[in-house]
Amino acid sequence: MKIDRRCFLSLGIGGAAGIALSPLPWKLADDSAIWTQMWPWTPVPADGEVTYVKSACTLCPGGCGISVRKVGNRAVKIEGIEGHPVNDGGICPLGLSGLQLLYGPTRVKSPLKRTGERGEGKWEKISWEEAITEVSKKLGDLRGKGESDSVACISGSDKGTVPALFKRFMSVFGSPNFMRMPSIQDSYEIANNVSMGFIAQSGFDLEKADFVLSFGSGLIEGWGSPVRMIRANSSWRKAGVKVVQVEPRLSNTAAKSDKWIPVNPGTEYALALGLAHVIIRESLYRKDFVQAGALGFIRFRDLILSSYSPESVEKITGVKKETIESLAADFAKSERPIAICGRGQGKAQSSLGELLAVQALNALAGNIGREGGVFAVNDPAYIAWPAYQADETAAAGIKKERIDGAGSVKYGFAKSLTNRFAGAVNSGAPVSLLFVLESNPLYSLPDTKAVKDAFKKIPFIVSFSSFMDDTALNSDIILPNHVYLERYEDVPATAGLSKPVVSLARPVVSPQFNTKHAGDVIILIAKEMGSPVADAFPWDDYQACLEGTAGDKWKILNEEGFSSDPAFTAQVVNTFPGKFDISGGIPDFTILFASVSHEGDPKAYPLFLMPYDSFRIASGYIGDPPFVIKTVEDTVLKGKDILVEINPATAKANGLSAGSYATLKTPKGSARVKINLFEGIMPGLVAMPRGLGHTAYDNYLAGKGINVNELIGTVEDPASGLDAAWGIRANLIKA
Amino acid sequence: MSKPDDKTTGISADTDSTEAEVSSAGGIAKGQGDEVGGFVILFFIIGFVASLIIGWVVFPKLLYSQKTQPIDFNHALHLEAVSDGCESCHIFRDDGTFAGVPGNAQCSDCHQEVQGDSPEEKKFVEEYVAKEREVPWLIYSKQPDCVFFSHAAHVKKAKMECVTCHGPIGESTSLKVYEENRLTGYSRDIWGKNIAGVKRETWDRMKMDDCAECHEKAAGKKSSVQTDKEACFVCHK
Ligand code: SF4
Numbered sequence: 001m002k003i004d005r006r007c008f009l010s011l012g013i014g015g016a017a018g019i020a021l022s023p024l025p026w027k028l029a030d031d032s033a034i035w036t037q038m039w040p041w042t043p044v045p046a047d048g049e050v051t052y053v054k055s056a057c058t059l060c061p062g063g064c065g066i067s068v069r070k071v072g073n074r075a076v077k078i079e080g081i082e083g084h085p086v087n088d089g090g091i092c093p094l095g096l097s098g099l100q101l102l103y104g105p106t107r108v109k110s111p112l113k114r115t116g117e118r119g120e121g122k123w124e125k126i127s128w129e130e131a132i133t134e135v136s137k138k139l140g141d142l143r144g145k146g147e148s149d150s151v152a153c154i155s156g157s158d159k160g161t162v163p164a165l166f167k168r169f170m171s172v173f174g175s176p177n178f179m180r181m182p183s184i185q186d187s188y189e190i191a192n193n194v195s196m197g198f199i200a201q202s203g204f205d206l207e208k209a210d211f212v213l214s215f216g217s218g219l220i221e222g223w224g225s226p227v228r229m230i231r232a233n234s235s236w237r238k239a240g241v242k243v244v245q246v247e248p249r250l251s252n253t254a255a256k257s258d259k260w261i262p263v264n265p266g267t268e269y270a271l272a273l274g275l276a277h278v279i280i281r282e283s284l285y286r287k288d289f290v291q292a293g294a295l296g297f298i299r300f301r302d303l304i305l306s307s308y309s310p311e312s313v314e315k316i317t318g319v320k321k322e323t324i325e326s327l328a329a330d331f332a333k334s335e336r337p338i339a340i341c342g343r344g345q346g347k348a349q350s351s352l353g354e355l356l357a358v359q360a361l362n363a364l365a366g367n368i369g370r371e372g373g374v375f376a377v378n379d380p381a382y383i384a385w386p387a388y389q390a391d392e393t394a395a396a397g398i399k400k401e402r403i404d405g406a407g408s409v410k411y412g413f414a415k416s417l418t419n420r421f422a423g424a425v426n427s428g429a430p431v432s433l434l435f436v437l438e439s440n441p442l443y444s445l446p447d448t449k450a451v452k453d454a455f456k457k458i459p460f461i462v463s464f465s466s467f468m469d470d471t472a473l474n475s476d477i478i479l480p481n482h483v484y485l486e487r488y489e490d491v492p493a494t495a496g497l498s499k500p501v502v503s504l505a506r507p508v509v510s511p512q513f514n515t516k517h518a519g520d521v522i523i524l525i526a527k528e529m530g531s532p533v534a535d536a537f538p539w540d541d542y543q544a545c546l547e548g549t550a551g552d553k554w555k556i557l558n559e560e561g562f563s564s565d566p567a568f569t570a571q572v573v574n575t576f577p578g579k580f581d582i583s584g585g586i587p588d589f590t591i592l593f594a595s596v597s598h599e600g601d602p603k604a605y606p607l608f609l610m611p612y613d614s615f616r617i618a619s620g621y622i623g624d625p626p627f628v629i630k631t632v633e634d635t636v637l638k639g640k641d642i643l644v645e646i647n648p649a650t651a652k653a654n655g656l657s658a659g660s661y662a663t664l665k666t667p668k669g670s671a672r673v674k675i676n677l678f679e680g681i682m683p684g685l686v687a688m689p690r691g692l693g694h695t696a697y698d699n700y701l702a703g704k705g706i707n708v709n710e711l712i713g714t715v716e717d718p719a720s721g722l723d724a725a726w727g728i729r730a731n732l733i734k735a
Numbered sequence: 736m737s738k739p740d741d742k743t744t745g746i747s748a749d750t751d752s753t754e755a756e757v758s759s760a761g762g763i764a765k766g767q768g769d770e771v772g773g774f775v776i777l778f779f780i781i782g783f784v785a786s787l788i789i790g791w792v793v794f795p796k797l798l799y800s801q802k803t804q805p806i807d808f809n810h811a812l813h814l815e816a817v818s819d820g821c822e823s824c825h826i827f828r829d830d831g832t833f834a835g836v837p838g839n840a841q842c843s844d845c846h847q848e849v850q851g852d853s854p855e856e857k858k859f860v861e862e863y864v865a866k867e868r869e870v871p872w873l874i875y876s877k878q879p880d881c882v883f884f885s886h887a888a889h890v891k892k893a894k895m896e897c898v899t900c901h902g903p904i905g906e907s908t909s910l911k912v913y914e915e916n917r918l919t920g921y922s923r924d925i926w927g928k929n930i931a932g933v934k935r936e937t938w939d940r941m942k943m944d945d946c947a948e949c950h951e952k953a954a955g956k957k958s959s960v961q962t963d964k965e966a967c968f969v970c971h972k
Contacts, residue, residue, distance in 0.1 A: 023790060032918065
């Protein structure tokens with residue numbers, strides 16, 4: 001008797017047959033399928049009662065109303081509020097991903113004090129008392145030495161009670177240096193000041209316009225209030241409103257417009273003047289609107305009739321003179337035409353010349369202050385706090401010239417010129433302490449190297465950021481703010497709205513970490529400093545300040561989530577016909593209407609690099625959360641490589657092909673990039689998206705692509721001090 | 736001798752020995768053929784029976800862990816005390832969603848203090864209500880997150896009885912052991928107590944096929960607005 005191999009074989013076969021006839025394989029197959037849904041990293045929202053909290057989004061200047069769905073204590077989804085005057089139920093990808101900022105890993109979880117070198121990421125947790133005492137002491141010392149004006153603050157916005165508290169603090173402390181991050185609104189503000197004689201923002205009644213002429217504005221790429229613009233765009237489509245996009249690159253906006261007019265970059269102002277030429281020559285303008293400002297108009301008319309004929313404009317802009325003639329006629333003959341500017345999302349300024357040329361078109365069409373036109377919008381009216389007592393230090397401090405020069409003799413029209421900040425500090429303007437509020441200047445200001453050098457010169461940097469962003473990482477102390485879903489705050493929507501709305505951000509969830517409202521922190525710092533600074537802050541805390549400021553509107557803000565009562569939000573200024581004066585006392589038009597002169601040798605840098613904006617890449621204080629970065633196309637970001645767009649002709653001339661690597665060189669720096677061929681960009685241009693190349697934040701964002709600000713610089717507009725750069729000379733060398 | 740010769744020798748030697756083995760094994764097989772055939776069948780049966788036992792008896796035991804509920808709740812007792820049947824405690828919220836297992840907020844209406852002399856009630860009041868902790872109930876009917884099930888549509892609109900899916904749990908005086916599938920984390924009640932998936936009552940199983948069975952009966956194959964068919968997105972949203 002012997003047991004051999006066949007016995008074991010048969011044991012196996014018997015076993016297999018038995019298993020097959022048992023439920024085991026089928027049950028296991030079913031269970032493994034369900035098991036794949038149970039992986040611990042698969043997020044499963046909690047089950048429970050659903051509630052909604054109305055709040056406001058602060059992730060961009062759009063000012064959308066949001067309704068946040070909660071299950072128990074957990075926020076699970078952000079939606080737009082139906083009926084909200086800004087976004088009426090709509091929301092953008094960034095707004096939708098806000099929860100990843102709330103619960104994500106980039107939050108600063110308690111006050112931090114730097115222990116290692118700046119930027120090294122070595123921190124020590126400190127208590128709020130210690131943090132506030134430390135900052136107050138530094139401030140007190142500076143004030144004591146009479147150096148109060150060497151304290152500066154860079155804020156993401158200058159609207160709303162929190163920026164107002166910081167501004168008030170700076171003034172009573174004795175510093176004129178409250179700055180806000182640059183944007184096209186700086187340019188509009190100066191243009192309004194020049195042409196109408198007062199500082200106001202511009203609002204655009206775009207929904208009612210019947211002809212939209214956009215000089216490079218990314219109408220559906222995040223310009224103005226992004227959700228509102230997407231909705232306006234759909235309403236134009238339905239109503240058959242004509243949209244003309246003037247831009248050197250076929251952006252999404254250009255692709256969706258009725259007519260795309262590729263123009264030599266930086267010559268948009270000349271095209272606008274060429275259009276004005278035709279409108280004046282053909283007498284198609286509203287004479288009552290512009291004539292009363294007689295002298296200015298006559299100077300303007302003489303200049304453009306002599307120097308900006310369609311023939312000469314064709315030479316500057318590359319746009320055919322026939323196109324100029326017909327576009328001018330279409331524009332002027334429309335009932336309610338509107339011309340707007342601000343490249344891409346309007347995150348960068350434009351030269352005063354460009355603004356005035358574009359605004360001149362609106363004035364000629366007589367649609368300033370008129371339905372479907374452009375309005376001058378004052379700052380929100382509801383923040384009216386009692387005057388404070390300034391002591392000698394404060395009075396002397398605020399009289400000093402600002403670091404960025406705004407309001408000085410040379411830059412008299414400007415309120416804030418933060419684009420000049422780094423340059424000023426690097427050439428010796430003293431800044432001993434810098435507050436950074438809701439902004440990421442080290443990342444978002446052009447010419448990163450200059451900004452970094454400037455920051456190195458500042459001995460003490462205080463960040464109020466909720467996130468470990470690029471600037472917070474390079475600060476000395478972080479006093480983390482609650483994120484918007486954890487705090488009360490008024491949110492004035494100022495981005496190009498002709499009817500301003502103030503919404504209320506409300507805590508959706510309780511603070512997740514040991515953070516403090518920046519409004520409370522500045523009040524606490526003020527109180528710690530004692531009289532007279534403390535006296536200017538009579539409120540117990542920020543909440544008391546906010547409720548007091550909102551007054552009888554507090555109830556409405558809480559119930560409805562917003563107020564659009566003009567008496568509360570902001571007065572739209574009545575611009576009477578004739579009030580608009582194009583020359584605005586600018587004696588020399590030649591410095592106004594001129595092409596930007598770029599640094600660098602044209603031989604060494606035969607191309608031009610221009611940044612562009614994408615709806616899928618957040619490039620402001622907030623960087624792309626994981627959800628949003630996932631939506632960025634492979635032709636923009638592939639792995640960690642950034643792709644630049646060039647025309648196939650440019651590629652051929654430089655020996656490059658699709659997908660190949662190249663070194664992109666500019667006078668400011670160089671970077672390794674990948675090539676994406678795009679017929680929709682003019683030869684000679686290299687386009688790079690804004691918003692990538694962060695050094696901070698989480699693994700989803702940090703180290704992906706290149707920050708275009710490292711490669712570009714600023715070019716000062718001699719007429720205004722604004723940054724007139726639309727790009728920079730560049731070269732692409734095959735890697 | 737040269738190396739190639741060595742190799743040749745080696746190979747021929749191996750070949751020889753293999754042949755020898757084969758022939759000797761062949762000899763034995765021929766002599767004991769029937770006996771081995773019997774063994775082969777025996778082993779088949781052993782393998783077959785053993786694996787059947789593994790598949791039907793051992794596997795279910797290994798697959799499910801046994802868990803007891805934190806509180807042994809008496810459904811029958813409560814059902815007598817309330818006026819509105821199951822819905823008295825398993826309520827529909829104002830927005831129409833179904834609340835499922837009641838939370839402390841509901842229970843403490845009556846159980847702020849210990850009422851009777853049940854040790855389970857005492858435990859509930861002292862451990863949970865007093866400490867403001869929710870009871871971590873183990874839910875027999877919990878479905879994966881990818882399943883969208885509306886109680887309102889079934890109970891309110893189609894007027895189905897709770898029993899149809901959940902069985903006569905309301906009559907129970909004690910909560911049965913919760914058998915948790917070690918792989919999926921869900922209760923054994925979803926697949927059904929019977930490991931072969933055989934069901935006698937409508938409430939014996941709660942798998943997708945069981946939903947479909949009833950849906951086909953009630954609505955034919957046409958209950959999706961989108962496709963006019965019984966479609967995935969009705970439940971998997
Ligand atoms: S557009 Fe701006 S404000 Fe509106 S949801 Fe998006 S990020 Fe928020």
